[in-house]
Amino acid sequence: MIELQGLTKHYGDKVAVDHLTCTVRPGIVTGFLGPNGAGKSTTMRMMLDLDNPTEGTVRIDGRHYRRLRNPLTSIGALLDAKAIHGGRSAYHHLLCLAQSNGIPRARVDEVLDTVGLTSVAKKRTKGFSLGMGQRLGIAAALLGDPQVLLFDEPVNGLDPEGIHWIRHLMKDLAAQGRTVFVSSHLMSEMALTADHLIVIGQGRLMADTSMAAFIRENSRSYVRMRSPEQEQLRDLLHAEGITAVAVGDGSLEVDGVPAARLGEMAARGRVVLHELSPRQASLEEAFMQLTAASVEYHAHEDRRVAVRPPGPPPAGPPVQPEGWGADWDAHRRQRKGS
Numbered sequence: 274m275i276e277l278q279g280l281t282k283h284y285g286d287k288v289a290v291d292h293l294t295c296t297v298r299p300g301i302v303t304g305f306l307g308p309n310g311a312g313k314s315t316t317m318r319m320m321l322d323l324d325n326p327t328e329g330t331v332r333i334d335g336r337h338y339r340r341l342r343n344p345l346t347s348i349g350a351l352l353d354a355k356a357i358h359g360g361r362s363a364y365h366h367l368l369c370l371a372q373s374n375g376i377p378r379a380r381v382d383e384v385l386d387t388v389g390l391t392s393v394a395k396k397r398t399k400g401f402s403l404g405m406g407q408r409l410g411i412a413a414a415l416l417g418d419p420q421v422l423l424f425d426e427p428v429n430g431l432d433p434e435g436i437h438w439i440r441h442l443m444k445d446l447a448a449q450g451r452t453v454f455v456s457s458h459l460m461s462e463m464a465l466t467a468d469h470l471i472v473i474g475q476g477r478l479m480a481d482t483s484m485a486a487f488i489r490e491n492s493r494s495y496v497r498m499r500s501p502e503q504e505q506l507r508d509l510l511h512a513e514g515i516t517a518v519a520v521g522d523g524s525l526e527v528d529g530v531p532a533a534r535l536g537e538m539a540a541r542g543r544v545v546l547h548e549l550s551p552r553q554a555s556l557e558e559a560f561m562q563l564t565a566a567s568v569e570y571h572a573h574e575d576r577r578v579a580v581r582p583p584g585p586p587p588a589g590p591p592v593q594p595e596g597w598g599a600d601w602d603a604h605r606r607q608r609k610g611s
């Protein structure tokens with residue numbers, strides 16, 4: 274597990290991480306969320322001893338990072354996939370890491386196979402597309418077969434197939450009993466991957482809870498009802514002391530009463546229902562609700578309009594990864610499709 278105790282980081286006057294105390298447990302995927310500038314990357318860097326805390330400690334399976342004999346065999350991390358020597362091949366990049374950490378050479382082939390890079394293992398990494406770079410970074414994280422894994426924005430640059438792959442990889446790693454700690458700005462992806470969430474805002478802990486509890490506690494749940502006899506339905510509910518709020522699209526919203534009870538009431542009152550649906554806010558809504566006050570940079574309404582005018586997006590060329598890496602990605606997709 275990873276234990277943070279009063280972890281704090283100052284950059285001059287700026288408090289990037291502020292007395293963070295929490296434990297990241299094994300056997301589950303723990304998501305790490307926070308608005309831009311909340312201190313996620315700084316926290317992850319301190320976990321890996323790449324930055325010194327101003328105060329507080331980080332322990333990996335009970336030890337400080339510097340006390341780990343071969344760190345890669347205890348903790349693996351994907352922080353910045355671009356931080357690779359471009360002149361080296363994927364194979365040599367991993368081999369250097371293996372040799373300096375006492376990891377057998379055979380493991381290099383294994384992890385290349387796991388991330389699907391075997392066919393390009395001898396190519397120089399400077400030709401790699403964004404998605405291939407991410408896969409290579411993940412291979413490096415897995416190299417020492419560590420019990421603890423950190424992934425900072427792991428789905429960055431991956432196509433839908435790659436995103437699906439990393440989601441299942443993280444779940445499998447957790448199911449093997451490992452500690453998996455992952456940050457992402459993609460809320461829909463986080464909702465599908467993480468079992469537990471640690472949320473920070475302006476460096477401070479805001480939530481340390483299960484995904485289900487986080488959504489329940491930070492969002493509104495209600496039941497949506499639609500009826501061709503809306504007035505009768507409202508009167509019926511009113512008679513039972515229930516307030517139904519009419520929303521623009523002709524439906525009613527009811528807070529705090531289970532859908533089953535509302536359905537039974539409508540049946541007893543012989544009111545026809547066209548819709549009776551319990552609604553729960555998404556992770557994104559719950560996250561925005563919780564962190565609204567701690568967002569460092571807000572978009573200015575006028576500026577946003579200026580940047581993105583109404584109508585279809587301009588017909589410029591899509592941003593594509595350059596070099597033969599792009600071809601490799603396209604071929605891989607084609608192979609999958611055929």
Ligand SMILES: Nc1ncnc2c1ncn2[C@@H]1O[C@H](COP(=O)(O)OP(=O)(O)OP(=O)(O)O)[C@@H](O)[C@H]1O
Nearest residue numbers: 284287288289307308309310311312313314315316
């Ligand atoms: N080397 C540094 N020198 C000065 N300030 C820094 C440095 N690194 C980070 N900061 C500041 O510390 C705060 C936390 O930054 P950090 O990159 O950890 O946030 P983050 O949650 O990872 O953000 P994002 O989601 O945008 O990646 C920010 O206000 C940032 O400007």
